[in-house]
Amino acid sequence: MSESSVEMADDNMDDDVKETNVAAFPTGTDGDVNVTGKRLQSYIERIERLEEEKSALGEDIKEIYGEAKGFGFDTKTMRKIIRLRKMEIEKRREEDELLELYKAAIGME
Amino acid sequence: MSESSVEMADDNMDDDVKETNVAAFPTGTDGDVNVTGKRLQSYIERIERLEEEKSALGEDIKEIYGEAKGFGFDTKTMRKIIRLRKMEIEKRREEDELLELYKAAIGME
Amino acid sequence: MSESSVEMADDNMDDDVKETNVAAFPTGTDGDVNVTGKRLQSYIERIERLEEEKSALGEDIKEIYGEAKGFGFDTKTMRKIIRLRKMEIEKRREEDELLELYKAAIGME
Amino acid sequence: MSESSVEMADDNMDDDVKETNVAAFPTGTDGDVNVTGKRLQSYIERIERLEEEKSALGEDIKEIYGEAKGFGFDTKTMRKIIRLRKMEIEKRREEDELLELYKAAIGME
DNA sequence: ACCGTGGTTAGCTTTC
């Protein structure tokens, strides 16, 4: 379950990011190049953080499947059910949108 | 999950899936089949909730890329940097594992 | 191999697939549908041939692992080494690509 | 660029393999440890070579799919066809084996 | 012999 972990940049990370800045620079957007660099670094770190969380959720999901399997459920079937339900929800959403369009078209909005 | 559960799809939701559900049951594990059903439902709902969160994180990430792009950064470069950093970490992990194998092999465990 | 071309299946080769074939046709690209059919058949046979070769290589690899194992080597370790070497190469490739991106960014291309 | 641990090295792959040998050794199988090391190295290189070929075939296959797609065929359908044919071949093979068993059972071999 | 794990492949989404 969502360990903090990863502890990204050990010691060498900084080098990477600094080099990076040089290239990714939106030239001359900031008075000071360091400001821009900091900004890029911030973006990257935010993304990395979110991806970590995302992947942790993936782990959690896998865990639940494992638990269910241990209880005797067939995970393949479970996946199929979940996929179908998602499709169904999506389908309904689109139908609703279509309905809205219709209503708008005939001045019922 | 206010969805009337199975009521799955319109035309293609054939017996297939219904049979499947039945089959997925760990037969006779509970005194009452409904208990098992409830349990399955619970698993599925937990997974669906987590997948929603996961997908929301994906949206967030996309947003950040968009923001960075709007600021003038090149997202392709950003993605490559992030990937490279991830590979770095992964590689180190693998190296450590290999080292463990070596140590075990010579009785240093 | 000697399976003669399409001559698909015995019992389970139902309409499903037949419809599919029809659908897969790039309609009206050829004067004669048979020409198109022949072309599809040719693609499929070429792919099947390559997949056979690919799978034969898989067998060969497995054999070598088996041989090494028989000689006393630990296949798990071997696999990890091979994986690590592959990652190494991949990482270097990515670094080069990143460098190219940088160079392009500062007009050094 | 910050290598840490193990120091897998960039251009001197050989070192890698040699370190490896130490761990993977089938102890005392050869009079000379170098002989064993050479042997391991040879296994690994053979495998790497085969995997390269395998992956090249994968590329070729992808290419053909691309070509077919460019011509207007639906690759998803093509994949399905190929999968079905493979299953069919496999099925026939197993049926033949079964038949052989039968024949042997009644002394018809 | 089975289970669990890891690796490979295919399909999907998104990007350019």
Add this chain to the structure above:
DNA sequence: GAAAGCTAACCACGGT
């Protein structure tokens, strides 16, 4: 609309 990156399903291997 092509190309790539991501995710999910499948398969094969090793361990128990």
